[in-house]
Amino acid sequence: MQDFAQHFINGLSLGSIYALIALGYTMVYGILQLINFAHSDVYMMGAFCSYYAARFLNLNDSQGLPSFVVLLMSSIIGCAILGFLIERLAYRPLRNAPKLNVLIAAIGVSLLLQYTGQSVFGDDPKVFPTVLPNVPVLEGSSFTVHSLDLVVLGVTLLTLLVLNLLIFRTRIGMAMRAVSQNMRVASLMGVNPNRIISATFILGSALAGVGSVLVGLKYPKVEPLMGTMIGMKAFIAAVLGGIGNLSGAVLGAVLMGLSEEMVVGYLSSTYRDALAFGILIAVLIFKPAGLLGRSATEKV
């Protein structure tokens, strides 16, 4: 058990990255009941945005907070614009179409982004700029906390805090919650649902943008298919926590990251990915609505 602390730290750090991506799935699902398959590719595009921003601005060798912030901003802005456009061009025209049609459109957008990435950026993996050093900052007898772990945790916590304030303390956040509960009634209150849906896509995509930079720093490899597996796991994390539920997505993601690291540590890394799907199957059998999800109760 002496490695437990180390696995715990790794798992927490991995889980918080999953959380940033899982939130995008769960927010869009909460408002449109759509599984946005393109979300993982928005994440990928975010990584490329910051990769090219670094190349363009010659930040590859400049370590430090300003470079990190520049990468973060370019990824966030790139993802936000992309998320907005995807909703506007691909999903909004299908607003009154059957849900299955929108789902198929989402798969289409996902493939479009992947192949665009392959033809524009090339298949070969690129190295993400190491704008922050990864040095041990805290060493215990059986574990080491690296600076990047702290950055990942710190940035994630800060992002979650801002998100929380936005959703629960602002007018637009209240409108988002209202629309996700009853879009028609919200429009009777004067809420323009399309505007709220756009805002949701922008926000969710921006979170994926944050995630992509954190992943890029920790696992510095950027390629057009990098979103597939992590997106799948983040989606599973969202389902695990109860899709549509924000705290559920964070909880599910942390559990997912922790269990994955524990499997790697105590069993074998071969089972790492199988575990995610095992968890999904188990949850769907025993708790179809997820850990914090609940079947809607309505009074008549």
Add this chain to the structure above:
Amino acid sequence: MGTDRSTPLLQVNDLQVYYGAIYAIRGITFVVNEGEIVSLIGANGAGKTTTLRALSGLIPSTGKMEFCGKDLRKIPTHQRVGRGLAQSPEGRGVFPGLTVRENIEMGAYCRRDVAQIASDMEECYQLFPKLRDRRAQLAGTLSGGEQQMLAISRALMAKPRLLLLDEPSLGLAPLIVAQIFEIIQRVNKKGVTILLVEQNARMALKQSHRAYVLETGRIVLEGMGHDLLENDQVRRSYLGV
């Protein structure tokens, strides 16, 4: 208000609604004058709720709808409340996962006058003291009557000129129904015009200045509330006497 209740606020001409192949509203014409309480009564499926939904723009329809002299069709659904047309929807439609207070705030979403909003909220709490006690509670945990009160407060927060009320008495105990109608009268006396949809025909006719009787998508009768109460056809079909 001292209004003579003869200035038209809402004018509907030959309104028609199709639900797919179902011809739900078959060309109805009615008017709601400034200061009135007008009710639409009729059996289940007569088209009462459909009419309100068409007015709010939640479903497509054809025909003329004029509100304050303006063509309603040119105003998107979410902007109609800002023009003075608020609806308390069928089944109350409160946001179950928002607190009571947030639900009331949502009612004022179209407004920007923060100070006035706060004092209007206070007025709502005075109208329905129960809501004040429960303001921090999720709306989904309220009883049916409380949810109805919340839905009405929320609609009032928009400061409407015309309030559309869909079945405010549905599923409520008689005592609560009486309370709700008393509030409706009070709100009306403050100058809010009300279009009421009800299955509880007796209550609705007693409380309304005028009423229309809807049968399978057509208006079959209209008149003063108390006249319709005496009408043989109404008594047989809707009052059970």
